[in-house]
Structure formats: C-alpha cells, structure tokens
Amino acid sequence: MYLAYASSSKFLPDNRESAMATEPSIRVVVAKNGPYLVYGKLPLVRLTIGTDADGGSERWIVGATLPTEEQYALCRCGKSGHKPFCDGTHKKVGFDGTETASREPCRAQAKVFDGPTMQLSDADSLCAAGRFCDPCGQVWNQVAKTDDPEVRATFIRQVGLCPSGRLVAFDKRTGQAVEPDLPLSIGVTDDPAEECAGPLWLRGGIPLFSAEGDAYEVRNRVTLCRCGQSENKPFCDGTHVEINFRE
Numbered sequence: 541m542y543l544a545y546a547s548s549s550k551f552l553p554d555n556r557e558s559a560m561a562t563e564p565s566i567r568v569v570v571a572k573n574g575p576y577l578v579y580g581k582l583p584l585v586r587l588t589i590g591t592d593a594d595g596g597s598e599r600w601i602v603g604a605t606l607p608t609e610e611q612y613a614l615c616r617c618g619k620s621g622h623k624p625f626c627d628g629t630h631k632k633v634g635f636d637g638t639e640t641a642s643r644e645p646c647r648a649q650a651k652v653f654d655g656p657t658m659q660l661s662d663a664d665s666l667c668a669a670g671r672f673c674d675p676c677g678q679v680w681n682q683v684a685k686t687d688d689p690e691v692r693a694t695f696i697r698q699v700g701l702c703p704s705g706r707l708v709a710f711d712k713r714t715g716q717a718v719e720p721d722l723p724l725s726i727g728v729t730d731d732p733a734e735e736c737a738g739p740l741w742l743r744g745g746i747p748l749f750s751a752e753g754d755a756y757e758v759r760n761r762v763t764l765c766r767c768g769q770s771e772n773k774p775f776c777d778g779t780h781v782e783i784n785f786r787e
Contacts, residue, residue: 566724568742568764570774572751573637575613575626576740576764578726584608584624587727587741589670595733596675600701606728614726614740618768623787624728624740639750641665641772645757646705655683657692659710660699661717668739668763669778670731672701679707703729703741704776705761719760729763730787731780737787739763739776748774 566580578584586603606624613626617635620627630637642649642665650663660683673679675698682695699709700720709718722743729738742748742762749755756762763776767785770777779785 567747567749568726569749570616570637570639570751571613573635574630575616576774578608578612578614579610581608581610582746583723583725584612584614585725585727586730588730589733589738591733592675594675597671597701597733598675600703600727615766616764616768616774618766618785623737624766635768637751637768637773639773641756641775643754643756646708646759650708653680653683655685655712656687657712658683658686658695658718659712660695661708661710663706665772665777666704666706666763666775667778668702668704668706668776669734669781670701670703670738671733672698672703673707703727703739703761704763705759722760728787734781734784736780736783736785737766738780740766750774 566582569577571577584606588601588603589597590599590601592598614624615626616637617630617633619629619633621629646663647661649665650661653660653662660679676682676694679695679698682691686692686695696709696718699707710716711718724744724746727741727743729741731738742764745758745760747755747758748762764774765776767780767783769779769783
C-alpha cells in the first residue's frame with residue numbers, strides 16, 4: 541500500500557517538540573561518539589535485499605524480529621562483537637562519530653526530475669546503495685513515461701523500495717509525495733548480492749535526534765550508518781559496500 545503525503549506534512553518538523561508531538565516515547569538519539577539509543581520499544585527486524593533473475597534489487601525479505609527491551613542501544617562504530625547491538629567497543633577504539641549531515645529538509649537538498657504525471661525528487665547525498673532504482677530501465681528514465689499506467693506503477697514501487705528516502709515520488713496532480721505504508725520499526729539490513737551487511741533502516745517516521753538534542757527531519761524512510769565509515773553521519777552513504785562490512 542502507498543500513502544500520499546503533502547510536502548508540508550508531519551514529515552517536515554522544524555523543531556524537537558513538533559517531531560515528538562504524537563509519540564513522545566518513540567525516538568532514536570545519536571550518542572556522541574557512541575551508539576544509537578532507541579526508546580519506545582521499537583521492533584527490530586532483519587530485512588534482506590531480494591534480487592531478480594538478473595541480480596537486480598527487487599524486494600525486501602522480512603526475517604526474524606530480534607528480542608529487545610523498552611530501550612536498547614545499536615552499534616554505530618561497526619566494531620561491536622554483539623552486532624547489531626552496542627557492546628561498548630566504541631570507547632576502546634576511539635570512535636569518531638561526528639555528525640556531518642546537512643540539517644536541511646530532504647527536498648531542499650534534492651534535484652527534481654519532471655515527468656508527465658509524476659516527479660522524482662533525488663537527494664543523492666542520502667544514497668544507501670540499495671540499487672532498487674536500477675531495474676526496468678532506472679527510475680530516472682521511468683519518470684518521463686509515467687503517463688503509461690504500467691510504467692507509473694513500476695516507478696512508484698521501485699522508488700518506494702529505496703530504504704534511505706533518497707528517492708521520493710510526487711504526484712503532480714495533488715502535489716503530494718507517494719510513500720509506502722511502512723510499519724513503525726527499525727530494520728537491520730543485509731545485502732547478499734554485494735556480500736555485505738547494510739545500514740539500519742528507520743521505517744514509518746521515527747523521530748531522530750542529534751547528540752546535541754536537535755531534531756532531524758522526520759521522514760518515512762531513513763538509513764543510518766552502522767559500519768562507522770560514512771562521511772555523511774549519522775546517515776548511510778553506501779560505504780558499507782565499498783569496505784565489505786560484515787555483521
């Protein structure tokens with residue numbers, strides 16, 4: 541199922557209070573040079589990229605739900621011996637988790653590709669290398685053919701599978717973003733095609749706060765670095781593929 545959201549909806553809070561207005565107990569906080577602190581008993585689910593016959597990213601395969609408490613900590617340095625959970629190794633290795641990501645709303649960072657019925661918003665700095673954009677001729681080409689119902693459906697599906705929210709489909713008639721209806725949960729992702737472990741995937745609009753207590757934009761799809769090597773912390777930038785990060 542896909543949902544339409546106005547560009548000025550709840551996914552664009554401009555301060556900490558508005559981001560936490562509906563569910564104040566649910567949030568993820570970036571600890572300074574430490575883990576991600578998770579509050580609100582958010583489900584933690586294993587999610588694997590499934591591929592088609594040509595090796596293209598096609599679907600997300602839902603795996604086991606990991607046992608968690610009301611609050612828990614997820615590794616951010618990439619060195620924990622108890623991944624995906626933090627075991628304190630960040631202190632031993634002197635992890636530098638300085639947050640360098642832009643605080644601008646995603647759409648303000650994005651390039652917009654225009655089509656007859658849809659637009660594609662592309663904030664490439666958020667790319668998590670999931671590769672759902674590539675099959676069927678790539679979404680950047682599909683958007684130009686969205687007056688064809690079949691192409692439009694494929695376009696919306698592939699864009700919605702992008703875990704980072706780098707790619708967002710907008711309906712030109714309504715001006716609203718077309719987003720997948722995701723459960724409020726955190727995904728621990730795996731990428732067998734690249735033989736590596738992927739980022740942490742915040743799904744469903746989970747509020748995220750910096751180590752200084754500032755709110756990031758609340759988005760339906762957000763990927764957080766867990767290999768420790770991203771240059772766009774706390775967000776994933778695809779480095780896990782380059783370094784062959786393993787869990």
